[in-house]
Amino acid sequence: MSVLSNLSNLIIPLLFFFIVGVGMVRGIKVYESFLKGAGDGLKIVVDIVPTLIGLLVAVGMLRASGLFEGLGYILRPVTDFLHLPTEILPLSIVKIFSSSAATGLVLDIFRTSGPDSYVGTLTSILMSCTETVFYTMSVYFLAAQVTKTRYTLSGALLSTLAGTVASVILARLMVG
Numbered sequence: 001m002s003v004l005s006n007l008s009n010l011i012i013p014l015l016f017f018f019i020v021g022v023g024m025v026r027g028i029k030v031y032e033s034f035l036k037g038a039g040d041g042l043k044i045v046v047d048i049v050p051t052l053i054g055l056l057v058a059v060g061m062l063r064a065s066g067l068f069e070g071l072g073y074i075l076r077p078v079t080d081f082l083h084l085p086t087e088i089l090p091l092s093i094v095k096i097f098s099s100s101a102a103t104g105l106v107l108d109i110f111r112t113s114g115p116d117s118y119v120g121t122l123t124s125i126l127m128s129c130t131e132t133v134f135y136t137m138s139v140y141f142l143a144a145q146v147t148k149t150r151y152t153l154s155g156a157l158l159s160t161l162a163g164t165v166a167s168v169i170l171a172r173l174m175v176g
Contacts, residue, residue: 044143051138059094059101068093084168085119087112091126092164096157099132122171129163129170131156 023030062068068090072079079086087109095102106123113119133156141149 048139048143051142052135055098055135055138056101059098063090063094063101063105082168085113085122087119088122088126091123092130095127095130096133096160098135099127102127102132118171118175121175122167125170125174126164126167129167130160131163133157133160 020030072086072089075089076086079089091102091105094105106127109123110120137149137152
């Protein structure tokens with residue numbers, strides 16, 4: 001096991017030296033290329049920040065408004081029929097928009113239900129099996145200047161639904 005531990009400690013430095021070495025062999029100005037890439041990265045960050053702020057503010061407003069609790073109350077007959085905890089509903093909705101805001105809900109669920117409970121296990125699996133659809137689309141499509149998204153939203157929402165169903169099945173198998 002110590003061999004793997006030592007190897008894992010060496011991977012990043014070896015990768016760094018490999019990239020620099022290949023660049024030098026090919027006659028590439030490695031440091032200048034790094035600086036250009038870092039500058040381009042900062043420009044992308046500046047382009048993305050307004051979108052991030054807008055998403056975080058919108059999710060915060062929805063959460064503070066009590067909309068998720070009201071939605072949970074309205075959909076309680078459906079969630080009871082499916083044997084889904086109502087705490088999962090706001091998490092599923094928020095996760096589509098923001099992983100950071102969803103993490104706040106995860107911590108709330110862990111505090112109230114515990115991480116080892118069915119709800120806690122389902123929460124953990126759900127966070128791994130779903131994606132922040134609107135965040136990902138807005139940030140990456142903005143950065144790549146994609147204007148025609150075609151079927152991306154419907155496909156992403158369908159895959160999120162599939163991830164949610166898979167989460168429920170896995171959590172039931174794990175907890176019993």
